[in-house]
Amino acid sequence: MVLLRESVGQVLRRARTEQSRTLRDVARDARVSLGYLSEVERGHKEASSELLNSICEALGLTLGSLMAEVTHEITSAETATLVVVDAA
């Protein structure tokens, strides 16, 4: 089962590492705790909508561009699951 928070976490982590930034740096700019950002990136915690916007802003992303990438991740994962089920 694909979980929204896991896809959001993957995309946020990828955006941060592509910018060669640390958790500490992005957490400070987003005004969230380092532990919170780490849990969100690992898909362990659901980000509140307000804090998700703060994290997007800290990364220089719009919410729309983040969610477009998240949708792509989810759709790819769903398609992969369908292929596996079909092959079984």
Add this chain to the structure above:
Amino acid sequence: MVLLRESVGQVLRRARTEQSRTLRDVARDARVSLGYLSEVERGHKEASSELLNSICEALGLTLGSLMAEVTHEITSAETATLVVVDAA
């Protein structure tokens, strides 16, 4: 500021009403309380990723198709905001 939970709620409510279904009906199929579903649809509560999947399943939607619509809502709202700012 566009909030993810508000866009998710709008898209879920639209999907349900397009199917001419009641909150009670979808809440039962998704095994969530009617109050919870109502709060999610109104954008007052963040749906957990697990319950969001249950609600999608009850509506016959994949998470990917839901999030594609949510992304469209968010992008439209962001564009509208930009136009207003630009006109000011």
